[in-house]
Amino acid sequence: xxxxxxxxxxxxxxxxxxxxxxxxxxxxxxxxxxxxxxxxxxxxxxxxxxxxxxxxxxxxxxxxxxxxxxxxxxxxxxxxxxxxxxxxxxxxxxxxxxxxxxxxxxxxxxxxxxxxxxxxxxxxxxxxxxxxxxxxxxxxxxxxxxxxxxxxxxxxxxxxxxxxxxxxxxxxxxxxxxxxxxxxxxxxxxxxxxxxxxxxxxxxxxxxxxxxxxxxxxxxxxxxxxxxxxxxxxxxxxxxxxxxxxxxxxxxxxxxxxxxxxxxxxxxxxxxxxxxxxxxxxxxxxxxxxxxxxxxxxxxxxxxxxxxxxxxxxxxxxxxxxxxxxxxxxxxxxxxxxxxxxxxxxxxxxxxxxxxxxxxxxxxxxxxxxxxxxxxxxxxxxxxxxxxxxxxxxxxxxxxxxxxxxxxxxxxxxxxxxxxxxxxxxxxxxxxxxxxxxxxxxxxxxxxxxxxxxxxxxxxxxxxxxxxxxxxxxxxxxxxxxxxxxxxxxxxxxxxxxxxxxxxxxxxxxxxxxxxxx
Numbered sequence: 219x220x221x222x223x224x225x226x227x228x229x230x231x232x233x234x235x236x237x238x239x240x241x242x243x244x245x246x247x248x249x250x251x252x253x254x255x256x257x258x259x260x261x262x263x264x265x266x267x268x269x270x271x272x273x274x275x276x277x278x279x280x281x282x283x284x285x286x287x288x289x290x291x292x293x294x295x296x297x298x299x300x301x302x303x304x305x306x307x308x309x310x311x312x313x314x315x316x317x318x319x320x321x322x323x324x325x326x327x328x329x330x331x332x333x334x335x336x337x338x339x340x341x342x343x344x345x346x347x348x349x350x351x352x353x354x355x356x357x358x359x360x361x362x363x364x365x366x367x368x369x370x371x372x373x374x375x376x377x378x379x380x381x382x383x384x385x386x387x388x389x390x391x392x393x394x395x396x397x398x399x400x401x402x403x404x405x406x407x408x409x410x411x412x413x414x415x416x417x418x419x420x421x422x423x424x425x426x427x428x429x430x431x432x433x434x435x436x437x438x439x440x441x442x443x444x445x446x447x448x449x450x451x452x453x454x455x456x457x458x459x460x461x462x463x464x465x466x467x468x469x470x471x472x473x474x475x476x477x478x479x480x481x482x483x484x485x486x487x488x489x490x491x492x493x494x495x496x497x498x499x500x501x502x503x504x505x506x507x508x509x510x511x512x513x514x515x516x517x518x519x520x521x522x523x524x525x526x527x528x529x530x531x532x533x534x535x536x537x538x539x540x541x542x543x544x545x546x547x548x549x550x551x552x553x554x555x556x557x558x559x560x561x562x563x564x565x566x567x568x569x570x571x572x573x574x575x576x577x578x579x580x581x582x583x584x585x586x587x588x589x590x591x592x593x594x595x596x597x598x599x600x601x602x603x604x605x606x607x608x609x610x611x612x613x614x615x616x617x618x619x620x621x622x623x624x625x626x627x628x629x630x631x632x633x634x635x636x637x638x639x640x641x642x643x644x645x646x647x648x649x650x651x652x653x654x655x656x657x658x659x660x661x662x663x664x665x666x667x668x669x670x671x672x673x674x675x676x677x678x679x680x681x682x683x684x685x686x687x688x689x690x691x692x693x694x695x696x697x698x699x700x701x702x703x704x705x706x707x708x709x710x711x712x713x714x715x716x717x718x719x720x721x722x723x724x725x726x727x728x729x730x731x732x733x734x735x736x
Contacts, residue, residue, distance in 0.1 A: 219308070219604060223480070225269030227262070227542070228586060228601035229306050238601045240266065240540055242273055242481035244589040246519040248510060248537050252527050252560065253544020258582045259523055262542055263487060264289060264606040266521070267443055270485050271316040276433055276441035279487035280448040280462065288609035289443050290318035291617035302605050315608045317436035318621045319628070322447040323421040323461065327618070329628045331446065331461075332423045332635070335371040336361075338464055345502055346460045347409040356402040359395045360384050367648070369641040373423045374414060376641035381407055383645045416454040421461075424636045429468055431628060433484055452490065459494040463506065469518055470509045476517040483517035491522035492529035507533045527563060528556040535563070539595060540588045542603075545579035564598035575600055 219226045224239035240249075251266075253259050260283070267277050268289065281287055292313035293299065303311050322328030335343065340361045344354035360380050364371050371377055384391065385403040392398070410418070432444045451458045466486060476483065488494065495503070510520055522530055522538060526546060530538075541563065548554040561572035564587050572585060579585070579600075587598045613621070 219265075219311075219607070220269050220272040225266060225273070226604060227265060227269075227588075228584070228603045230586075231600040231602075238586045238588070238599055240269070240588050241591065242275075243479070244591075244593060245270070245275075245485065245540065246479065246482040246514045246517060247539040247589055247593070248514065248519055249521040249540030249542070250527060250530070250535070250538040251521060251523045251542045251544075252525065252546075253542075253579075253584070254525055254547050256581065257544035257579065258584070258603060259544055260285060261582065261606060261610060262544070262584065262603050263489070263523060264608060264610070265604055267485075267487065268316050268606055268608055270482070271441045271443050273481055274435055274439050274441050275482050275485055276435060276444065277485040277487065278432055278444040278446070278465070280446040280451075280458070280489050282448045282452040282458075282489050284449045285610075285612045286445050287318070287320065287447075287613040287618055287621075288611050289316050289445065289606075289613075290320075290621040291315045291609040291613045293605070293607055293609050299605060306602070306604055308604070311607070313607055315617070316443045317438070317440050318443045318445060319432075319625055320445050320447055320618070320621060323457075324417045324447075324450045325420045326447055326450060327622065328445075328447045329625055330420075330632045330635070332421050332426050332632070333461070333464065334424060334426050335373065335377050335422055337426060337468075338422075338460070341501060341505075342460050342464055342467075345499060346456050347406065347413065348456065349406065349409065353402045353405050355396075356398050357406060359391070359398055362395060363391060364641060369644050370639075372638070372640040373642075374410060374418050378407065378410060379642045379645045383648070413457070416457055417450075418457070421457075424638065425632055427632070429465070429472065431631075448489075455490075455493040455496075458490070459496075462488055463494060463502070466509055466513070466520065467505065470513045470516065473513075473516040473518065475515055477515060479517050482519040485519040485521065487521045487523060489523040491524040495529065495531055495534075498531070503531060503533070507531075507537075510534055510537045526556045527560045539593075541586070543576060543585040545581075545583065546576050548577060565595045567597045567599065570600065572598055 221237075221239065223243065224241050225245075226237055227240055228238040229236055230238050251259050251262050263279065264286070267279060270277050279286060292315050295313060320328040321331045323331045338346070340354070340357045344357050347353075347357075349357060360377075361371070363369075363384055364380050369376075369380065371380060381403050384398055385400055388398045388400070432442075435441050448458060451461075466488075469484070469486070473483075494506070498506075513520065521540075522534075524530060527535055527543070543560055543564070546553070546557050546560065548557045557576050558573055561576055564572050564585060566572070575585060582603050584601055584603055585598050586601045587595050590596050609617075
């Protein structure tokens, strides 16, 4: 119930501590609702959520057991409720539901919730697919290539096509992005089959969710209670956890800084919180710690609901200042240790020992410690949680239908999936373009080869012509030389002939002249 600037959560056991209140101006310091199954966590969650709603603060919560939808319907006036109302002294108590919107990721009742592959990103997707470190590195490369080539990764068929494309062109990308093994690609593709079987083809796609639609208030000024229908989704715990982690990160990345506000802008309830932290890689855990630490300044309160505080890492647990601890059971040494740890997280109350009380708490009872006006943890109190004004059980079909009928504008926006051109089609275009380029390259090489053949033939012809010219020149030189030799021979013959006649005459004269003188 809302009282002034606080949510009245319960009545303390001590005479001087009648009301246990969660102050709205301290509500964005986050919180924890813990306790064993059947101890009253869901009722506590409803009381807190309807308090925020009446204060004009929209909230988000997942309905993992199917009973949260009762928030849209007024509570039922029973004898047991009358006893509780009288016991708590709830004057003017009325039964009323909250303005509610029901969302769904699995194709069931509710406004469809979709996100794109790109929105989730490689880190969270690797966690969702339970990839090894090497396989996660390959997925990083796939996303990087998609970004560089401006290929849109919207749904699973886009991712599948992108993986096949990178595998086919691994050699081309190796020097730029690193080695991509076919074994890693095959392993990722096999994991995608599991996600498809869990409904991945439904919630990966467009139109993707605009978180601004979860920040709305009803016409009467009350904040909408946004309920994610997670009864089926919880059967796929990795998908459930990664979606809520994505949502928390998206809130952190998109909301502006607000500082300290009189009340939160939005409150996020994370039920079955242990699913988020099971085998959580250090990279993601660091991101969660960072988000939980800093998102307070953006006006968002985060409340984790789980069975034991030990389900949540100490780095996160240290940020949860508003705490409601329902009863725990301790049958084993590990459970006894968890009880001691839960008790030690509270500011001691000299009236009792928290460790003993945690084991004694009945259904609807809790140890409660909220922050005071100065932001300091109050002394822990043993309190009985108030009943909600809404229905404790699941909403009747008529009330749920009325809530769904009031969502016509959002159903119009998100109801029908849109399959626009993305990597699946763009890669086909790339292949056609590559084939066209390959064909053009082949034709270019063919033309160059033909040109080279012509050039070689031309060069060979020129070579032959040069040889023939050289032969002609040689023949001309030989002919000229032959003519010269003939001329020399002729001169020599002439000279010899002349010389011979003169010599004969001289010999004759000498011969006969000598005789006459004798």
